[in-house]
Amino acid sequence: MSACTPKSLASSGQKPIQEMCHPLGAEEAVLTPSPDVRNITSSIGEKDQILPNGTPVETSSPSSSSSLLNRLQLDDDLDGETRDLFVTVDDPKKHVSTMETYITYRVVTKTTRVEFDLPEYTVRRRYQDFDWLRTKLEDSQPTHLIPPLPEKFVMKGVVDRFSEEFVETRRKALDKFLKRVADHPVLSFNEHLNSFLSAKDLNKRQGLALLSKMGESVKYVTGGYKLRGRPVEFSAMGDYLDMFTQKLGTIDRIAQRIIKEQSEYQVELREYGPVYTTWALSEAELQGPLEGVASCMANCSSALDELTQDMSEDFLPVLREYVLYIESMKIVLKKRDNIQAEYEAKLEAAAFRKEEKASCTQVPTDVEKCHDRVECCNADLKSDWDRWQNNKRQDFRQLLTGMADHNIQYYEKCLAAWESVIPLLRDKQPQETETEED
Amino acid sequence: MVEEGSTLLRRMEISVAEAEKRTGKNTVNMQEIFTVYLIETRPIDAITEGHNPAPDSLWRRYSEFEILRNYLLVTYPFIVVPPLPEKRAEFVWHKLSADNMDPDFVERRRVGLENFLLRVASHSVLSNDKILYHFLTEADSRIKALSATFRVKNPDKRFTEMKHYSDELQSLTSQLLRVRARVADRLYGVYKVHGNYGRVFSEWSALEKEMGDGLQSAGHHMDAYAASVDDMLEEEEHYADQLKEYLFYAEALRAVCRKHELTQYELETASSDLISKKQQREELATGMVRTFSFKGMTNKLFGQETPEQREAKLSLLEEQIVQGEETVTEKTVECEEYVKGAWVDMQRFKEQKDRDLREALIGYAVMQISMCKKGIQVWTNAKECFHKM
Numbered sequence: 071m072s073a074c075t076p077k078s079l080a081s082s083g084q085k086p087i088q089e090m091c092h093p094l095g096a097e098e099a100v101l102t103p104s105p106d107v108r109n110i111t112s113s114i115g116e117k118d119q120i121l122p123n124g125t126p127v128e129t130s131s132p133s134s135s136s137s138l139l140n141r142l143q144l145d146d147d148l149d150g151e152t153r154d155l156f157v158t159v160d161d162p163k164k165h166v167s168t169m170e171t172y173i174t175y176r177v178v179t180k181t182t183r184v185e186f187d188l189p190e191y192t193v194r195r196r197y198q199d200f201d202w203l204r205t206k207l208e209d210s211q212p213t214h215l216i217p218p219l220p221e222k223f224v225m226k227g228v229v230d231r232f233s234e235e236f237v238e239t240r241r242k243a244l245d246k247f248l249k250r251v252a253d254h255p256v257l258s259f260n261e262h263l264n265s266f267l268s269a270k271d272l273n274k275r276q277g278l279a280l281l282s283k284m285g286e287s288v289k290y291v292t293g294g295y296k297l298r299g300r301p302v303e304f305s306a307m308g309d310y311l312d313m314f315t316q317k318l319g320t321i322d323r324i325a326q327r328i329i330k331e332q333s334e335y336q337v338e339l340r341e342y343g344p345v346y347t348t349w350a351l352s353e354a355e356l357q358g359p360l361e362g363v364a365s366c367m368a369n370c371s372s373a374l375d376e377l378t379q380d381m382s383e384d385f386l387p388v389l390r391e392y393v394l395y396i397e398s399m400k401i402v403l404k405k406r407d408n409i410q411a412e413y414e415a416k417l418e419a420a421a422f423r424k425e426e427k428a429s430c431t432q433v434p435t436d437v438e439k440c441h442d443r444v445e446c447c448n449a450d451l452k453s454d455w456d457r458w459q460n461n462k463r464q465d466f467r468q469l470l471t472g473m474a475d476h477n478i479q480y481y482e483k484c485l486a487a488w489e490s491v492i493p494l495l496r497d498k499q500p501q502e503t504e505t506e507e508d
Numbered sequence: 509m510v511e512e513g514s515t516l517l518r519r520m521e522i523s524v525a526e527a528e529k530r531t532g533k534n535t536v537n538m539q540e541i542f543t544v545y546l547i548e549t550r551p552i553d554a555i556t557e558g559h560n561p562a563p564d565s566l567w568r569r570y571s572e573f574e575i576l577r578n579y580l581l582v583t584y585p586f587i588v589v590p591p592l593p594e595k596r597a598e599f600v601w602h603k604l605s606a607d608n609m610d611p612d613f614v615e616r617r618r619v620g621l622e623n624f625l626l627r628v629a630s631h632s633v634l635s636n637d638k639i640l641y642h643f644l645t646e647a648d649s650r651i652k653a654l655s656a657t658f659r660v661k662n663p664d665k666r667f668t669e670m671k672h673y674s675d676e677l678q679s680l681t682s683q684l685l686r687v688r689a690r691v692a693d694r695l696y697g698v699y700k701v702h703g704n705y706g707r708v709f710s711e712w713s714a715l716e717k718e719m720g721d722g723l724q725s726a727g728h729h730m731d732a733y734a735a736s737v738d739d740m741l742e743e744e745e746h747y748a749d750q751l752k753e754y755l756f757y758a759e760a761l762r763a764v765c766r767k768h769e770l771t772q773y774e775l776e777t778a779s780s781d782l783i784s785k786k787q788q789r790e791e792l793a794t795g796m797v798r799t800f801s802f803k804g805m806t807n808k809l810f811g812q813e814t815p816e817q818r819e820a821k822l823s824l825l826e827e828q829i830v831q832g833e834e835t836v837t838e839k840t841v842e843c844e845e846y847v848k849g850a851w852v853d854m855q856r857f858k859e860q861k862d863r864d865l866r867e868a869l870i871g872y873a874v875m876q877i878s879m880c881k882k883g884i885q886v887w888t889n890a891k892e893c894f895h896k897m
Contacts, residue, residue, distance in 0.1 A: 310715060317712040324704045331701055335694035342687045345680065352676040355862045359869050366873075463719055467897045470726070474891035478884055485880035488873050495870045 155181045157252045157267065159245035162237045163194075172196050173237055175244060179267040185259065191268045197222070199272055200244055206262035207251070213409075213447040214257060215402045215454040217250035218394035219243070239387045246391075250461065256450075297411040301448075307455060308403055311396050318396075322389050325381065332378050336371060343367035355498070362494040366487045373483035380476045388469055392462075399458055406447050413440040516635035517626065521550045522644060524622035525565070527614045543614055544569045545621055549644050564645060570595065573621060576643050580634060582770050587634060590627040593620025660769045661776055664847055670854055671765035678758035681751050688748060692741050703734030722897035729890040736886070740879050747875065750868040754861060761857065764850050771846050775839035782832035789825045792818060 161176040179191040200219055207216045220243035230236060251257050265272060343364045350360035420437045516522075526546040531539060548563035573592055580589050593616070608614075625644070628634045709727030713720040 313715050314712075317708060317715070320708045321705075321712075324701065324708065327701050327704075328698065331694065331698040335691070335698050338687065338691040338694050342684075342691050345684045345687055349680045349684070352673060352680065356865055359866055363869055363873070463897060466719070467722075467894055470894040470897070471891055474887045474894060477887040478891070481880045481883035481887065485877060485884065488876045488880065492870065492873055492877075495866060495873060498866075 154183050155179070155252050155258055157248045159241055159248055162241050164232060171232070173232070173240075175241055177248070177267060185264060186268060188268070193267065193270070195266070195272075197240070197244070199266065200247065202272065203251075203262060203266045204247075207257060207260055210260060210262065211257060212405060213402075213443075213450040214254070215399055215451075215458060216257070217247050218391070218398045219247055220391060220394070235383055239383065243387070243391055254457070297407045298414050300407060300410070304403060304406065304448075304451070308400070311400055311403075315393065315396050318389060318392055322386065325385055325389065329378055329381055329386075332374060336374050336378070339367060339371050339374070343371065358497075359495045362491045366491045369487040370484045373480050373487075376483075377476055377480040381473070384476070385469065385473055388465070392465070395458075395462075399455075402451060402454065406451050409440075409447050410444050413437070413444045416440050515632065516629040516641070519552055520629070520644075521548075521552055521563075522622075522625050522629055523548050523563075524618050524625065525563075527618045528567070529609070530567075530569075541609070542569055543609070543617075545618055547625070547644055566645075568643070570617070570621075572643075573624065576640070577624075578766075579639055580628070580637070582766065582773070583637070584633060585767075585770060587631070589634070590624050590631075592624055593617050660772045663769055663772050666851065667765045667768045667847070671762055671769075674758045674762040674765060678755060678762070681755040681758065685748060685751055685755065688744075688751075692744060696737055696741060699737035700734050702730050706731035706734065719897045722893045722895070725896075726890045726893035729886055729893065733883075733886045733890075736882055740875070740882075743875055744872075747868060747872045750864065750871075754865065757857070757861070761854070764854065768843075768846060768850060771839070771843045775836070775843050778832065778835045778839050782829065782836055785825055785829050785832055789822065789829060792822050792825065 156179070158178045159175050160178070162173050163176075165172055165174055174194040174196045177191075177193050177195050179186075181189060197219075201222065204216055204219055207214075220240050251263060257263065346360045346364035346367070350357045350364065353360060416437045417440075524545050525548045527543050528546070529541055530544050531541050533539060544567040546565050546567055548565045550561065550563040570592075574595075577589060577592055580587070628640060629644075634640065706727040709723045709730065713723035713727070716723065
């Protein structure tokens with residue numbers, strides 16, 4: 071979006087850790103960072119503060135500490151038990167080999183779970199590895215919603231795969247993915263996740279695994295059976311997702327339009343300020359005030375730059391990523407439909423056979439198995455749906471609050487600039503230098 | 509519009525037929541693009557006789573029209589000289605182009621320039637001017653020379669500087685107004701687009717259960733934000749008006765400086781007139797020809813005049829010299845008084861200008877502060893709504 075050299079995400083006046091409320095405490099208490107996993111963890115040099123449940127916090131304005139509490143309380147409601155698995159994705163690094171160049175990310179795990187041998191792990195993973203993990207999860211937990219990954223393929227030449235902006239956007243998405251998995255009551259206990267987090271080298275067996283995994287998911291998604299009666303609640307979910315996708319699309323377009331309008335405003339603003347500077351050259355007593363106004367406008371201009379950049383880097387990518395999340399949910403719904411359809415077909419077939427062989431009184435076991443699968447799937451889906459809805463609510467609260475924050479900061483910067491120029495405008499200093507007699 | 513019984517216009521058909529873009533080097537030797545206008549003239553009797561000859565034509569640019577008008581202003585100070593169309597596309601906001609190269613603007617200007625020429629050519633006094641005639645018919649650089657020859661030799665330096673300043677002030681305030689209008693236009697766009705958030709949040713809130721209320725109220729704040737820009741920009745027009753006042757003031761300041769130039773010019777003309785008359789007297793009295801003159805040559809060739817003729821000439825010259833000395837004295841006094849009076853008022857004007865513009869800038873800053881505070885308020889409200897989602 072911006073023409074200047076891509077820079078890392080602008081950190082905007084966060085509170086130091088000591089000033090943040092303890093999530094489990096009612097009042098604001100002074101915290102000292104402790105190795106205890108339940109307290110707020112943060113790694114040095116990282117831009118985002120992290121809460122116990124692993125979600126990042128944007129503390130950009132003084133009022134955010136109360137919002138912090140709100141967010142945390144909701145998370146605690148989500149899962150009654152205290153958390154015991156924390157994951158982070160950070161520290162992207164470029165690797166150059168003879169064959170290829172790629173980025174790896176550091177994955178840090180802290181846990182008290184017995185399923186893990188050690189309480190802490192640090193490994194390096196690349197996008198391929200995340201992709202592998204996701205596929206494995208899909209295969210082993212076909213009835214569950216697996217969170218999405220950021221887009222795999224990027225058009226070379228259109229986007230710089232190694233620019234700071236792109237890498238940072240991807241890192242955040244990968245971090246989100248892993249956190250969502252780690253929060254999931256079922257997925258987080260998956261053995262593949264364990265390997266991913268702890269193993270020195272992932273034994274991926276790419277070739278064969280690829281082929282086999284294709285088979286599995288395809289089977290579940292396309293099925294071959296026609297669905298008779300979909301329960302109303304699942305239809306409602308599908309409808310909701312469709313409408314929600316539409317709304318997101320609209321919001322994306324509006325956000326883009328705003329960025330465009332702001333850029334055009336910026337162009338004019340950049341021409342406006344200098345006219346005051348030029349005028350100042352012709353003036354004597356007014357020189358100071360005019361130059362003051364010009365520099366004020368320059369400040370507002372750079373504040374606007376930051377706002378536009380923040381929106382491009384923070385807001386739009388997260389919004390777009392949600393479309394992927396919706397897609398994942400739709401796929402799960404479809405899988406469920408197919409499982410139900412398969413069951414219905416088998417049931418019908420069994421009914422026919424029953425008519426032919428009057429002696430058969432009990433329901434065949436494979437039909438029963440199918441029925442169980444349907445019930446299981448429905449239950450998993452419902453719980454995943456609730457979780458998804460809650461995540462969505464949190465995510466959008468965070469996203470929109472962030473947008474409000476960025477705008478507030480912009481106006482605060484402009485306000486400061488204009489307020490500081492008022493005394494300059496009012497102050498009439500006697501001219502010391504020799505000026506023209508006019 | 510055109511007076512009956514006009515002189516030049518009766519003899520000649522005048523029109524500004526076309527406009528074209530040209531590139532060339534300007535006074536500081538930099539490439540520039542400018543527009544030239546085609547002046548076409550045709551003698552009316554040729555047309556009435558049914559010949560319909562091709563018109564004479566020449567290209568002139570706007571600045572040449574300006575030089576002509578300035579010349580007319582000074583040469584006929586008692587005449588209300590017709591104005592020229594806008595030098596630059598003036599301060600428009602909302603869509604109208606502010607570009608001097610815009611075809612609509614160029615066309616409007618073409619019409620304005622033609623109108624100017626028709627008015628001047630139909631004026632009973634102005635239409636007889638030789639320079640005007642040359643402007644319309646001779647494609648030489650006499651116009652350029654005109655602006656040079658007509659220059660004053662010894663103007664008061666302060667007035668020259670003040671005139672230069674008035675040009676700057678005019679140009680700068682004009683530019684400032686133009687850019688400010690464009691900035692306002694863009695700002696309007698930014699605010700209004702946010703209104704779309706209002707609508708989509710409202711639609712989205714209908715889909716949601718718990719998030720619905722927060723979204724809905726946030727949407728209302730976005731609507732309020734979008735609507736707030738109208739009043740803010742309306743207020744800013746006051747600032748624009750203050751600038752405009754000084755734009756036009758600059759013109760008045762310039763007129764004062766030009767008037768000084770005129771009185772000085774008249775004084776210089778009267779003085780040099782007197783000197784040449786005194787020289788002639790000396791030549792006649794002593795018989796010595798100091799400078800070459802046609803009269804002197806004819807005298808040599810065809811014989812000198814009689815003593816009576818010489819005596820008559822001498823006494824005439826003496827009269828003229830006495831008159832000339834009176835004129836010079838008058839003009840000198842006039843000049844000095846003008847300089848004194850004008851300078852006092854120019855100082856007053858300067859102080860007023862400094863005061864007024866300072867106040868205008870303060871007012872503008874206050875408006876910006878108010879706008880920022882409103883912005884903070886709205887987004888803080890929206891943020892609270894988002895919290896409740």
